[in-house]
Amino acid sequence: MINGHTGxxxxxxFNPFNDNIIASGSEDMTVKVWAIPEGGLTANIExxxxxxxxxxxxxxxxxxxxxxxNVLASVGGDNTVKLWDIAAGREINxxxxxxxxxxxxxxxxxxxxxxxxxxxxxxxxxxIVDARSGTVADCIANAHxxxxxxxxxxxxxxNQLLSVGFTRQSMRQFKIWDPRNxxxxxxxxxxxxxxxxxxxxxxxxxxxxxxxxxxxxxxRFYEIVNxxxxxxxxxxxRSSVSAKGMAWVPKRGLNIMANETARLLKLTxxxxxxxxxxxxxxxxxxxxxxxxxxxxxxxxMSLDEWMSGTNKGPVLMSLNPACAGTHFA
Amino acid sequence: xxxxxxxxxxxxxxxEQNYIKANPLYFAxxxxxxxxxxxxxxxxxxLLFTHFFIHSSNALAVNASQRVVEGRLLLxxxxxxxxxxxxxx
Numbered sequence: 001m002i003n004g005h006t007g008x009x010x011x012x013x014f015n016p017f018n019d020n021i022i023a024s025g026s027e028d029m030t031v032k033v034w035a036i037p038e039g040g041l042t043a044n045i046e047x048x049x050x051x052x053x054x055x056x057x058x059x060x061x062x063x064x065x066x067x068x069x070n071v072l073a074s075v076g077g078d079n080t081v082k083l084w085d086i087a088a089g090r091e092i093n094x095x096x097x098x099x100x101x102x103x104x105x106x107x108x109x110x111x112x113x114x115x116x117x118x119x120x121x122x123x124x125x126x127x128i129v130d131a132r133s134g135t136v137a138d139c140i141a142n143a144h145x146x147x148x149x150x151x152x153x154x155x156x157x158x159n160q161l162l163s164v165g166f167t168r169q170s171m172r173q174f175k176i177w178d179p180r181n182x183x184x185x186x187x188x189x190x191x192x193x194x195x196x197x198x199x200x201x202x203x204x205x206x207x208x209x210x211x212x213x214x215x216x217x218x219x220r221f222y223e224i225v226n227x228x229x230x231x232x233x234x235x236x237x238r239s240s241v242s243a244k245g246m247a248w249v250p251k252r253g254l255n256i257m258a259n260e261t262a263r264l265l266k267l268t269x270x271x272x273x274x275x276x277x278x279x280x281x282x283x284x285x286x287x288x289x290x291x292x293x294x295x296x297x298x299x300x301m302s303l304d305e306w307m308s309g310t311n312k313g314p315v316l317m318s319l320n321p322a323c324a325g326t327h328f329a
Numbered sequence: 330x331x332x333x334x335x336x337x338x339x340x341x342x343x344x345e346q347n348y349i350k351a352n353p354l355y356f357a358x359x360x361x362x363x364x365x366x367x368x369x370x371x372x373x374x375x376l377l378f379t380h381f382f383i384h385s386s387n388a389l390a391v392n393a394s395q396r397v398v399e400g401r402l403l404l405x406x407x408x409x410x411x412x413x414x415x416x417x418x
Binding site: 249 | 348352358
């Protein structure tokens with residue numbers, strides 16, 4: 001196991017460009033980056049490769065940049081968002097706590113190119129932040145009227161932002177926003193009446209949105225389009241076993257030749273259950289229509305390129321085993 | 330295996346974080362460890378991992394008075410999970 005924080009680990013994130021690098025944030029106010037030996041852990045790791053200090057309270061969320069190498073965002077209980085250059089072990093910039101009115105930041109997500117990130121906050125506002133300058137580009141006040149946590153995800157390259165929260169009557173709901181015009185949500189849909197926060201996962205390749213309730217066992221999924229009605233319900237997975245957490249497995253990790261189109265790892269009180277989604281086809285050949293090119297394990301640019309103002313989408317790769325190693329910028 | 334995961338609880342303070350993350354090779358689970366817990370054994374063979382990896386029934390029912398002193402990440406090979414778990418073909 002990885003064992004080096006002096007407080008509880010509150011969040012962690014795998015490096016999208018190196019499967020053997022993981023960053024963790026803790027109540028001990030530090031961010032640590034760990035190197036996993038090739039082949040996995042054979043002994044405890046207690047010494048990080050990078051130790052980042054700067055937050056004055058616990059570190060609650062970590063998110064690696066989706067396209068630039070070695071850029072990590074961290075959210076603190078000090079209500080700041082900091083960007084780090086993990087290669088140099090230095091802070092790039094910090095979003096002042098005043099921006100969030102000194103209130104708890106509930107989520108933080110990068111957009112498709114990593115030019116901006118969005119935050120949700122206890123003051124019920126969703127803010128879109130220019131990541132390089134650290135300035136708020138837009139603020140959606142009262143994005144959801146309920147007082148519980150709001151979770152976010154950008155919808156790939158559709159240029160849409162999804163927020164999941166609660167109505168004033170405690171109905172779970174999600175809204176789709178156009179970041180270029182946030183005066184009104186493009187779509188608002190009430191999901192159900194339940195207490196758990198919904199964790200959203202979006203597959204930009206198939207444009208399917210998976211909503212997993214924390215504290216319940218159901219996973220609903222929807223097709224997202226960029227014109228009315230924006231959302232088509234597809235189906236759901238029902239289970240009486242509640243989820244304590246849910247992880248999205250990147251498409252590179254799926255069983256392509258079995259037509260597996262998505263995999264979630266559901267953490268329960270005493271187990272991890274893989275929830276695998278298959279398209280039932282008998283063909284044993286690669287199904288091109290099911291697997292558009294997906295994000296590769298290659299950064300689209302360096303930190304310096306990104307800092308100079310360059311915006312790039314992720315490097316894509318084919319999932320066809322016959323095209324192994326083929327990448328598309 | 331049972332004793333490996335006794336007296337663990339998933340890490341959180343606000344309940345808002347996700348406790349599990351994955352990539353194509355690994356998945357990690359964030360846990361807290363109580364002060365009286367003896368050192369957790371090292372996983373020498375990831376293929377020992379089975380469906381019930383947090384096997385203690387009271388994994389989440391740690392007494393609130395027990396002081397948490399360390400946070401840890403448990404790390405597993407993702408492939409072993411799939412290979413050993415045929416419940417969701």
